[in-house]
Amino acid sequence: MDFQIERNDIANAGTVSSLTKRHLKKRGLSRSFVKRVTIGVYEAEINVVIHSYGGTANLNIENDYVEIEFKDVGPGIECISTAMQEGFSTASPYAIENGFGAGMGLPNIKSVSDEMYLDSSEDGTTLRIRFYIKDEDYENKPINK
Ligand SMILES: Nc1ncnc2c1ncn2[C@@H]1O[C@H](COP(=O)(O)OP(=O)(O)OP(=O)(O)O)[C@@H](O)[C@H]1O
Ligand SMILES: [Mg+2]
Numbered sequence: 001m002d003f004q005i006e007r008n009d010i011a012n013a014g015t016v017s018s019l020t021k022r023h024l025k026k027r028g029l030s031r032s033f034v035k036r037v038t039i040g041v042y043e044a045e046i047n048v049v050i051h052s053y054g055g056t057a058n059l060n061i062e063n064d065y066v067e068i069e070f071k072d073v074g075p076g077i078e079c080i081s082t083a084m085q086e087g088f089s090t091a092s093p094y095a096i097e098n099g100f101g102a103g104m105g106l107p108n109i110k111s112v113s114d115e116m117y118l119d120s121s122e123d124g125t126t127l128r129i130r131f132y133i134k135d136e137d138y139e140n141k142p143i144n145k
Contacts, residue, residue, distance in 0.1 A: 001009045001023070001058070001059040001060075001073060002057070002058050002059075003015070003016045003019070003056060003057040003058075003059070004054075004056055005045060005048045005049060005054060005055050005056065005057060005070075005072070006049070006054050007049065007052065007053050007054040008011040008050070008094065010050070010098050011044050013045060013046050013049045013050075014042060014045065014046075015045075016036050016041055016057045016059075016068075017042035018038075018046055018065075019059075020035075020037060020041050020059055021038045021040060022036055022070065022074060023059070024037060024038075024061070024066065027061065027138075028138050028139055029047075029133065029137055029138060029139065029140040030136075030137050030138070031119075031139070032063075032137075033131070033133065033137040036113075036131060037066055037068075037112075037131050039108060039112050039133070040042065040068075040108070040109045040112045040113050040129050041057075041068055041129075042044060043104075043105035043106070043109050044057075044068070044070050044105070044109055044127050044129065045106050046057055046105060047070075047105055047106070047127075048072045048125075050068055050091060050094075050095040050098075050100055050101075050125065051090070051091070051095075051136055052072035052073060052074065052075070052124065052125060053072065053073040053074050053075070053124075054072060054073055055070060055072025055125075056070070056071050056072075056112060057069070057070050057073050057125070058071075061086060062133075063133070064132060064133050065114075065130055065131060065132045065133055066130070066131045066133065067108045067128065067129070067130045067131075068128070068129055069126065069127070069128045070125075070126070070127045070128075071124065071125075071126050072124050072125050073124045074108070074122055075122060075124045075125070076120040076121050076122050076123065076124055076125055077118075077120040077125055080118055080120060083106055084102060084106050084110065085103070085107070085109060085117075086104060086107045087101035087102070087103040087104070088103045089102065090103045091103075097128060106118075109127070109129060112131075113129040113130060113131055114130055114131055114132045115128075115129065115130040116128070116130075117129075
């Protein structure tokens with residue numbers, strides 16, 4: 001599943017995470033698993049909206065994991081290890097006015113996900129996060145499982 005994410009479109013930010021949530025629920029995944037994924041996807045989606053020039057998200061739901069890849073167009077992250085620190089933010093006044101910019105998104109994504117790949121250059125940023133599904137993460141087993 002592919003999604004388009006528009007720059008500065010805060011009104012629609014959250015669409016990717018709510019659609020992801022809906023798909024995961026439909027698969028019979030538990031509330032706690034769905035919540036973990038939704039938090040990670042939401043933070044990643046917001047980052048594309050407020051920090052990039054726009055991008056895409058690709059959602060892939062398998063039986064044993066969920067993976068979401070975000071790709072955006074510039075300006076990129078100058079220093080990834082700095083950006084990963086709690087409290088670091090370059091959020092614009094517009095983003096701050098809308099309640100973002102605590103510098104907690106990337107650290108939260110790292111803590112909720114099982115695997116996180118982040119790569120960035122001045123041409124853009126790629127973020128891939130993966131969540132492994134354990135048997136107990138299925139609340140209601142889907143019919144085909
Ligand atoms: N997709 C991106 N493109 C460019 N820069 C980014 C991107 N994602 C994150 N960054 C940079 O990394 C910093 C830290 O991101 P993080 O999500 O942790 O905090 P934030 O977005 O500033 O605030 P919060 O997520 O708490 O609202 C950002 O301020 C920005 O400088
Ligand atoms: Mg953020």
